[in-house]
Amino acid sequence: MSNGGIWKTFAEYDRRYVYLALFIVVIGPLLSPIGVPISVSPSTRQYYEVINAVGEGDIVFFTLNTEFSGYNEIQSGIIASMRVFIENGAKIVIAVGHPEATSIPSMIFQDLNKELTENEYVYGEDYISLGYIFPNEAAVAALAEDFQGTVSQDWLGVPTAGTFLDEVKTWKDIDFISDYTTGLATTHVMNHFALRGTPMAVNCIGVMIPSSMNYLDTGVYLALLNSMRGGAELEYLTGHPASGLTAMDAFTFGHYMLIGFIVIGNLGYLMYTRKQTYGRGRKKQ
Amino acid sequence: MSEIIKTKEFQLSIMLISFLIVFIPYFLDIPALDAVSTKLITIAALVNVFTIALAVSSLVKRNMNFIQRKTRGWYFKAYMLITIVLMLVFSMFGLETGPYHWVMFAVVNPLSSVNYGILAFYMASTSARAFKARNTKAALLLITGVIVLLYQAPLTGTVFPGIEPVALYLTDTFGKAAGKMFLISITVGALVFGVRVLLGNEPSVLGIGGKE
Numbered sequence: 001m002s003n004g005g006i007w008k009t010f011a012e013y014d015r016r017y018v019y020l021a022l023f024i025v026v027i028g029p030l031l032s033p034i035g036v037p038i039s040v041s042p043s044t045r046q047y048y049e050v051i052n053a054v055g056e057g058d059i060v061f062f063t064l065n066t067e068f069s070g071y072n073e074i075q076s077g078i079i080a081s082m083r084v085f086i087e088n089g090a091k092i093v094i095a096v097g098h099p100e101a102t103s104i105p106s107m108i109f110q111d112l113n114k115e116l117t118e119n120e121y122v123y124g125e126d127y128i129s130l131g132y133i134f135p136n137e138a139a140v141a142a143l144a145e146d147f148q149g150t151v152s153q154d155w156l157g158v159p160t161a162g163t164f165l166d167e168v169k170t171w172k173d174i175d176f177i178s179d180y181t182t183g184l185a186t187t188h189v190m191n192h193f194a195l196r197g198t199p200m201a202v203n204c205i206g207v208m209i210p211s212s213m214n215y216l217d218t219g220v221y222l223a224l225l226n227s228m229r230g231g232a233e234l235e236y237l238t239g240h241p242a243s244g245l246t247a248m249d250a251f252t253f254g255h256y257m258l259i260g261f262i263v264i265g266n267l268g269y270l271m272y273t274r275k276q277t278y279g280r281g282r283k284k285q
Numbered sequence: 286m287s288e289i290i291k292t293k294e295f296q297l298s299i300m301l302i303s304f305l306i307v308f309i310p311y312f313l314d315i316p317a318l319d320a321v322s323t324k325l326i327t328i329a330a331l332v333n334v335f336t337i338a339l340a341v342s343s344l345v346k347r348n349m350n351f352i353q354r355k356t357r358g359w360y361f362k363a364y365m366l367i368t369i370v371l372m373l374v375f376s377m378f379g380l381e382t383g384p385y386h387w388v389m390f391a392v393v394n395p396l397s398s399v400n401y402g403i404l405a406f407y408m409a410s411t412s413a414r415a416f417k418a419r420n421t422k423a424a425l426l427l428i429t430g431v432i433v434l435l436y437q438a439p440l441t442g443t444v445f446p447g448i449e450p451v452a453l454y455l456t457d458t459f460g461k462a463a464g465k466m467f468l469i470s471i472t473v474g475a476l477v478f479g480v481r482v483l484l485g486n487e488p489s490v491l492g493i494g495g496k497e
Contacts, residue, residue: 036440100397251438
């Protein structure tokens, strides 16, 4: 204990205590899930209603504007949303905004293999992966103006001619954009598609929520799914519990732990400063 | 001729014409101009892709120089160049299977995830220690932050449903107001910068800064 007593220790605790506590509250529930109940926020309900309105044959532009690192945070929302689109019979075009994300589509399809089989989805006829086609804003703008002139093959180099992409000439032929983002090309997609009138919904990482909410207000985004928590709520709403709901135990306890440390720090700060002021006052007398 | 091309006026004129070709079709429906605009955007996208090759070329030149001179940490630069070449070679054997696929799944993805995961510890530690009620304003921020944090924990909403309207009020009013302020500031700044570029007040954009 430091010289200032217990209150000073509370006010200036070592950061390693936070690391240790966070490690314990995260690893514990992941190894042995508790299944804490969760509440579903209004924004997630709105998001579910919007993506569930996508109908059979609608062309969905499924854009993964994330690195692999960010994918871990929004994975639950991505899988749950893709499941909804598959069950609704939409035609899905996947594009990614980062070289790291090129491996993500195959992981999504691996996770949803059962749904793809049950709904008789065939690659090329019902879904297609274009790979990394958003290196910059000019590429997104070109795609919106002249889809065929910009993209002519999928991520493995197979020509897209003869697939349902033949119907897509400009931004007008995309029925819905479902974007999953850590930033990257989302603003460009919004500028060249959503602002012209293509319906767009977004699932973003936690730090992007405050700035993204403004686009929801203005109607540019039809709905916003908030980070991993939104993904978990969507899993709950769609009745397919998976990684998102599993992570909610650690998510809950992590938040409570943080609040606990804030309270301890402030209590220590308050008592220690009061003690110092009181001590000085007594010395003066 | 080459002297004319190098002049600031000529380069600015090209930029202004390109800008107008792309800008006007957003507001006026002129099919011929729209077609030219579309073609120009596609050309710009392709040229942009070639800048990646240019970037790799510069990277190799620069780092080879460091390696030859054996500057501090030269082996990291050598390692980087080796991985660039290896990934390029691996990608030629296919993307879905083979060495490229293995490197992505066994090396890049786990490292990327770990990098991201570590941030949680720093963010938790920093926010826990920085959130101190040192004065009235900080106390208000602290109370607001704790309410929103409590609401963000999924369990809280089921135990205390009353927290939802309070947290939503805070994010929908103060949170959004601050967010809008930043977005509007950035947008206005970008507009001003664009106008300054078109007026020739930002010659550095054309790479001719300091030569005037």
